[in-house]
Amino acid sequence: MLRILAVSLFIMTLVSLKPAGSTAAAPPRLLTVGCEDKEDPPRLLGEGPRIHPDRPGTAIEILRLIARQHRLSLDIRRYPWKRTLHMLANNEIDLLVYASFTPERAAIGEYPMLGGVPDPSRRFATLRYMTYRRKGEPVYALPGTISGTPGPVGVPGGYSVAALLRARGIRVDESQSTEVDLRKLAAGRVQAVVALEETAVAIIGRDPALGAVIESAGVIDIRHYFFVFSKKYRKTRPEMADAVWASLARYRESPAFRTIEESYRGTTAE
Numbered sequence: 001m002l003r004i005l006a007v008s009l010f011i012m013t014l015v016s017l018k019p020a021g022s023t024a025a026a027p028p029r030l031l032t033v034g035c036e037d038k039e040d041p042p043r044l045l046g047e048g049p050r051i052h053p054d055r056p057g058t059a060i061e062i063l064r065l066i067a068r069q070h071r072l073s074l075d076i077r078r079y080p081w082k083r084t085l086h087m088l089a090n091n092e093i094d095l096l097v098y099a100s101f102t103p104e105r106a107a108i109g110e111y112p113m114l115g116g117v118p119d120p121s122r123r124f125a126t127l128r129y130m131t132y133r134r135k136g137e138p139v140y141a142l143p144g145t146i147s148g149t150p151g152p153v154g155v156p157g158g159y160s161v162a163a164l165l166r167a168r169g170i171r172v173d174e175s176q177s178t179e180v181d182l183r184k185l186a187a188g189r190v191q192a193v194v195a196l197e198e199t200a201v202a203i204i205g206r207d208p209a210l211g212a213v214i215e216s217a218g219v220i221d222i223r224h225y226f227f228v229f230s231k232k233y234r235k236t237r238p239e240m241a242d243a244v245w246a247s248l249a250r251y252r253e254s255p256a257f258r259t260i261e262e263s264y265r266g267t268t269a270e
Contacts, residue, residue: 026071027073028067029071029240030073031073031074032075032077032094033063033074033075033076033077033096034077034078034079034088034092034093034096035051035076035077035078035097036078036079036080036081037049038081038156038176038178038179039199040196041057041198041202042058042198042264043058043059043125044060048078049078049079050078058260059098059124060076060097062248062252062257063076063097066247066251070240070243070247080176081156082157088228089109091232093230094232094233095227095229095244096109096227096229098124098225098226099160099226100224100226105228109228110229110230110231110233110234112226122226122249123225124225124227124248125252126223127196127197127198127223127225128196128219128222129161129194129219129223130194130217130220131153131193131216131217132185132192132200132214132216133215133217134185134215135214135215137191139191141218141219143219143220143221144168145165145170145220146168146170146194146220149191151172151173152172152191153165153171153191154172154175154181154185154194155173155174155194156180156181158174160223161221162174173189173190178196178199178200178203179203181193182195182200182204183210186209186210193214194220
């Protein structure tokens with residue numbers, strides 16, 4: 001018995017003498033992130049499968065702030081929008097950056113909810129969908145619909161606003177991107193285009209030929225956008241999902257993020 005006690009005391013002494021800082025910190029936890037492969041300035045810059053190395057956009061910048069706070073290692077992947085939604089549904093990504101709320105998307109992903117509806121205080125952004133027409137044509141945006149057009153109206157494939165238009169009986173022409181839609185509009189292949197405002201403004205602004213023939217026809221919808229977790233991640237890591245949403249709400253209103261937003265104002269990736 002005395003021998004056992006002596007051995008136990010020796011082990012306890014070794015543990016107490018071990019330097020407090022000698023325990024290795026836990027490695028960062030991997031978070032696989034999916035986002036669209038099309039530019040949406042200032043939130044996402046650049047095109048294709050990889051984020052822009054120096055100017056990725058404000059969505060990635062705020063995600064990096066959150067990742068540093070919570071020791072997350074980010075694996076960011078860019079895909080066509082419909083494929084990104086498919087990957088979310090199949091738990092192939094942990095987080096979708098970023099999406100507006102629809103019941104269909106809520107069936108495949110997890111939003112920050114409050115009282116049965118998405119919590120606007122934990123949104124990433126609030127964005128406007130604008131309608132665009134060829135100059136001089138009698139096409140006008142109204143809340144939730146468009147007047148003066150028998151269609152078709154160009155919308156990027158998989159965007160939630162397409163369902164809104166179809167519900168109003170408007171013919172929709174889905175394409176690969178807003179840029180494709182605007183070029184169709186300029187060529188007379190669609191009668192109007194509905195697009196996120198800053199995306200369309202950036203595309204028209206860098207192409208004088210588009211700016212010469214296209215103009216805004218007004219706001220059709222305003223929506224909150226959220227970081228959306230996969231069903232699997234929310235179930236297995238509920239505390240981390242809640243922590244990310246809470247940090248998003250704090251950083252979105254912080255001076256640090258305001259400075260980041262200001263640095264992106266009026267810019268696109270080169």
